[in-house]
Amino acid sequence: MHFTVEAQNRCRPFILESSIAIDATAGNGFDTLFLAQCVGRQGRVYAVDIQADAIARTESKVAQAGYSHNVECILADHALLGLHIPQEHYGKVSCAMFNLGYLPHSDKSVVTKPLSTIEALNAIEPMLARNAIVSILAYVGHQAGLDESLAVEDWITNRSDRYQIERLVDPENPSSPILWLLRNR
Numbered sequence: 001m002h003f004t005v006e007a008q009n010r011c012r013p014f015i016l017e018s019s020i021a022i023d024a025t026a027g028n029g030f031d032t033l034f035l036a037q038c039v040g041r042q043g044r045v046y047a048v049d050i051q052a053d054a055i056a057r058t059e060s061k062v063a064q065a066g067y068s069h070n071v072e073c074i075l076a077d078h079a080l081l082g083l084h085i086p087q088e089h090y091g092k093v094s095c096a097m098f099n100l101g102y103l104p105h106s107d108k109s110v111v112t113k114p115l116s117t118i119e120a121l122n123a124i125e126p127m128l129a130r131n132a133i134v135s136i137l138a139y140v141g142h143q144a145g146l147d148e149s150l151a152v153e154d155w156i157t158n159r160s161d162r163y164q165i166e167r168l169v170d171p172e173n174p175s176s177p178i179l180w181l182l183r184n185r
């Protein structure tokens with residue numbers, strides 16, 4: 001299974017045209033562009049990354065595809081997302097994507113961390129529309145990623161009242177990435 005593609009495929013049906021979407025880890029901008037295409041010309045995407053390089057790559061990707069007008073790229077820690085998303089968009093976010101880990105072909109020491117990931121998930125919660133979807137893709141092949149996935153798992157465990165939860169792994173791969181899909185009830 002190609003997990004990044006699977007995350008997009010699973011999110012697509014729940015992303016409403018003209019709605020708001022959040023890419024909580026912009027990276028190379030693949031998910032940001034996907035979200036921009038789904039929300040369409042009247043929608044808005046907020047793409048956040050802690051690295052200037054990632055923001056530059058994302059801005060360039062959306063510009064090339066002609067989506068700059070409805071994508072806002074934010075250089076920030078996603079733990080502080082609450083400071084960047086306007087109040088008027090609370091309750092209107094139909095999708096938030098977290099592709100955790102590090103920026104490919106870049107400094108591997110800049111990596112998502114349990115505390116800020118959980119803070120970001122908490123920050124996004126009041127922004128979600130009814131039936132919104134949140135995807136979280138975690139890589140457990142290294143200790144930091146494993147610790148982070150355990151923190152996410154723990155956070156999700158207490159939320160089955162709020163979300164319909166799906167957890168996907170590759171059963172053939174003992175260090176398979178984990179993809180969680182949370183549907184806001």
Ligand SMILES: C[S@@+](CC[C@H](N)C(=O)[O-])C[C@H]1O[C@@H](n2cnc3c(N)ncnc32)[C@H](O)[C@@H]1O
Pocket residue numbers: 023024025026027028029030031032048049050051054076077078079099100101102103104110111112113116117
């Ligand atoms: C696996 S990449 C994301 C890939 C991206 N979704 C794409 O489509 O290309 C993970 C990204 O998370 C970013 N990141 C790490 N810690 C972060 C934080 N606290 N807040 C926001 N972004 C962070 C990294 O800089 C990196 O670009």
